[in-house]
Amino acid sequence: MNKYENLLGDNKDWAEVRAQNSAKLIKKQVDMLKTQTDMAEAALPLHKSVYIGESRHSAERNKIFLNQPLVACLSGDIAEPGTAILFDAAGPSIIVSRGKDGQARAFLNMCTHRGAKLIEEHEPWSGSSKRLSCPFHAWLFDSDGKLRGQPGKEGFTNCDIGQRDLIELPSTEYLGLILVRANPDGEPIDAKAFLADFAQALAPLELWRAEPVKKGIMTADSNWKFALDTYGESYHFATLHNSTIAKTNYNDKNVFEPFGRHHRVSFPSFKLRELLELDEKDWPKFDAGGVHFLFPNTVIFYGSVAKDMFFTQVFRLFPDGVGKTICHFAVYAPFGVTSEEHKASCVAAFDATANVVQTEDYRVASHGYANLITAPKDHHVVLGANEPALHAVHKHIAEVIGMPLTDI
Ligand code: FES
Ligand SMILES: [Fe+2]
Incomplete structure (x- = not known):
């Protein structure tokens, strides 16, 4: 931090x-x-x-x-690894989460199976992202966005459309601000240049x-x-x-x-x-x-x-x-x-x-x-x-x- x-x-x-x-x-x-x-x-x-x-x-x-770049929250809002907040006011529903490695990341609140929301709440919501389980077919994601569990995994073999981790958004943590660009296709955020x-x-x-x-x-x-x-x-x-x-x-x-x-x-x-x-x-x-x-x-x-x-x-x-x-x-x-x-x-x-x-x-x-x-x-x-x-x-x-x- x-x-x-x-x-x-x-x-x-x-x-x-x-x-x-x-x-x-x-x-x-x-x-x-x-x-x-x-x-x-x-x-x-x-x-x-x-x-x-x-x-x-x-x-x-x-x-x-x-x-x-928008302020999603302050560092203290996700102080501990495995904690998360929702940031949905800019448009897409976004999970901002601190991984086990201490790094803050932002992901679309969208399961990579068929798009359901992992967290069916609205901002302000805060809680744990240690294990995010999709309410639709129970795919399981970690606080760093990695796909960790797929019930009926054999149904998805031979699928060549890339890994199915959560979709990450440009984000950075700087001076206690967690900045997010709410566009998964957007440029990375250069916080030093942004704040100057x-x-x-x-x-x-x-x-x-x-x-x-x-x-x-x-x-x-x-x-x-x-x-x-x-x-x-x-x-x-x-x-x-x-x-x-x-x-x-x-x-x-x-x-x-x-x-x-x-x-x-x-x-x-x-x-x-x-x-x-x-x-x-x-x-x-x-x-x-x-x-x-x-x-x-x-x-x-x-x-x-x-x-x-x-x-x-x-x-x-x-x-x-x-x-x-x-x-x-x-x-x-x-x-x-x-x-x-x-x-x-x-x-x-x-x-x-x-x-x-x-x-x-x-x-x-x-x-x-x-x-x-x-x-x-x-x-x-x-x-x-x-x-x-x-x-x-x-x-x-x-x-x-x-x-x-x-x-x-
Ligand atoms: S949409 Fe999430 S597990 Fe199917
Ligand atoms: Fe006023």
Whole structure:
């Protein structure tokens, strides 16, 4: 699992790296508060078909969800050899399993006899893959995908269509992320090239140590990008979240840091107010969290619920049709659960966040989506220059699918 080695040097003191990262981010946030929020060059109109277009949806299904590397889970979700999870939100039903050799692999959840599902569940499912027995005729597969048993084996002699092990998908494990390309004919994943500089921002989170605490599903009656947009700007804090986030964080202030198609966007807390008047050398130490966006659909948020009690939240958004979003949401104890109190605080972080996201963010996303359907055919929504993270996401998706954002 130690795929982080050689990234920033072995034996890093990651807590120290995290503290240095945090200090740099705080400095950026304070500088931003003294000047103005990070801005894109200009407002960006998006034609309504960006969200409601069927052909666009098909292009995203194919070029984004079947062919981009996607986060299937974190390393800790299949910590032990012989454990597995299901990953079926991108399209095909996929088993992600850790073999006896410790390696994580992804396979189509499809028996190589006549195609039945080996695991007849849906994500989120986790369990054992030590022996996967097909419910149809009882072919037996190992956690490394090898065919180990065929009742009536003599019926399959003289069959020359190749071995009948499970069909493996491109996958890799890096920095605690298990990345999968949901296309068995797709290219292998080069995680270092895929993450590039973003690895420098992700590595200090030590995702390879994260221990899962609670998982669930949130849904929105909207296009997946409408739901995703709600994670990338703080322009809505004072209104939509006036009784929650707006009590702790500035409205309409963000530091936006792009890393290729990925980014980190952070929203300063009111704790920074006191720093505005102080010399930098007198600043008390604060932990700065942030929204880490992994192109195309994953948001990783690292933060604290109480002093020295941190959590990592992972949101993975998928389309379930053009107008429905499924968000797989999971909360982890970043460096393992340290106490019952810590575990309870992670559960509380899950419940509180799920409630806000579902009843506030996804509520307005659903309303916006419904309204766009009946809006005039040439209607555009508009992203303000003060929402730079959203510009980046939409431009990069448009680039991958080869479709314009305006004048459609
Ligand atoms: S389809 Fe799986 S054993 Fe026949
Ligand atoms: Fe929000």
